[in-house]
Amino acid sequence: MTDHTTEEPTRRDFIYIAAGGAAAIGGALTIWPFIHQMNPAADTLALGSIRKDISSLGVGQEITVMFRGGPVFIRRRTEAEIAEARAVELDRLPDDLARNENLPDNASASDANRVLNPEYLIVKGNCTHLGCVPVGNGAGDYDGWFCPCHGSHYDASARIRRGPAPENLPVPTYIFENDGAVVKLGATSDEVAAAGWSVA
């Protein structure tokens, strides 16, 4: 409506920008609680760790335990399985990272980087494709696990070898207690550091 063409900001410009800015920031601050409420709640996050007695597990046996709402496989491997897992050349693996939460992210997928004690393989039991629980006890073409949903084959170190799954089954943080009779899943970083986890 005015016919003067000054470049100077006016009080009205200031009010306009201030009001817009306040609305934008206020809007974001209002929306955030409504988004963040859907993230895992404090009591869910607190279900951090569990202990499992594995002293009765025989060689070649496997158990599945519930941890953080999902399965974890604990397999006491035979000498033959360990030898087979260790003989695999790393350049034949679709995923060349260890996926071990106890080790740095860039650790290679050698079998030594997947276990604390070679006899016990402990991995989360949800297929990295779409989350089904693979069938174990040497299933599949690589003597490890086979996911029936979409046909992913994992080897004796639970590394992906063939099929649509993109990653190796991840290793949760864990330590052994009572001279190896008990495994504690969901160990703290201090416990992990003290337990002797290291990149091979």
Add this chain to the structure above:
Amino acid sequence: MSHQSTYEPKTGIEKWLDSRLPIVRLGYDSFVDFPTPRNLNYWYTFGGILAVFLVIQILSGVVLAMHYVPHVDHAFDSVERIRRDVNYGWLIQSMHANGASFFFVAVYLHMFRGLYYGSYKAPREVLWIIGVVIYLLMMAAAFMGYVLPWGQMSYWGATVITNLVGALPVVGEGIREWLWGDFAVGNATLNRFFSLHYLIPFLIAGLVILHIWALHVPGNNNPTGVEVKGKGDTLPFHPYYTVKDGFAIVVFLMIFAGFVFYLPSVLGHADNSIEANPLVTPAHIVPEWYFLPFYAILRAVTFDIGPISAKLGGVLAMFGAIGVLFVLPWLDRSPVKSMRYRPIAKWCFLIFVIACLGLGWCGAENPDNLVFEFGGIGMPFVVLSQILTAYYFAYFLVILPVLGFVEKPKERPESIEASVLGSSPAAAPAE
């Protein structure tokens, strides 16, 4: 609305209301004296059928929510209780579960009708896009509703589909936990799915109003694809189409009743009669039948495409299969709407329908099983899904754009009236 209102309030109370809230006028102009093309066939009755099913789903759903318990320890038992102990629970639960299937039967026929007669073309692009949004919301509601009984297929279907989000680079895992509210599908997930499942039908109802509004501005398309030109091309909606729609609704409801009463569980999966168990995956996870074609497209991408992993590629293809519908009005370059007058497109459309059905077949099968097996030799289902997926996308992205330039359409009638009565509007006698 685009046509002149013909409503005349007669009684005193009608006049009083009309000058304050002309809601009777709106209803009269929309569903009584709305000028509708005189040549609509039975493929045009599915809109009314869909409206009926939205009402059935909301009413039966509100009742089920009075008895359902959204908790992982009680959800499965509460649904069993509804089916066995709640008075007429067996009936209302069956109506709701089978109603979802029939809702999708109707929406697929409604969509194929729109594709065949070119109902997505100008000036009905917004009408079409609102329809695709409604379809997306229907899929979200159906998916979350299927999780609520907390059977094995509920749980594992939810796990597989929410894990799809994890395929997104960088943000995928964070979004997945945000959806779950936990480190896996659990009680938090069940609660929010119940909340959203109750919300979405009302969003759909709002969009249906916009859908009808966007329909009533240009008016109905029709089997000739020729726009309405004069009064002789149309009939009042009532009684001509209230009766026609009503008849179709009754026939459709009779088939629906057959399932509700005699085959109440035939469309469900036997594994969903087993309570959810996070430690045991069913041997073969399949979604409800209405998602099978998209499930087949998801699984058809078994190879990496440059930096895109097979898993992400499958997710992108699945969402792209619906996303492409949004831009369809601008992909089809032909000025001719109805495929009656498009000799090549008609056949391509027929193959498209067969491809969609074929993808549904592939989605139900194990990808490594053989199709067309002969003496142990055959083609794995995954290869058939790849061929059909390629055709699905080619139909929208190649065939329809190219045919717009190369296809020679057949001669179209000069008007709707001429196509029905075989004479020109000028020669038609006055009614």
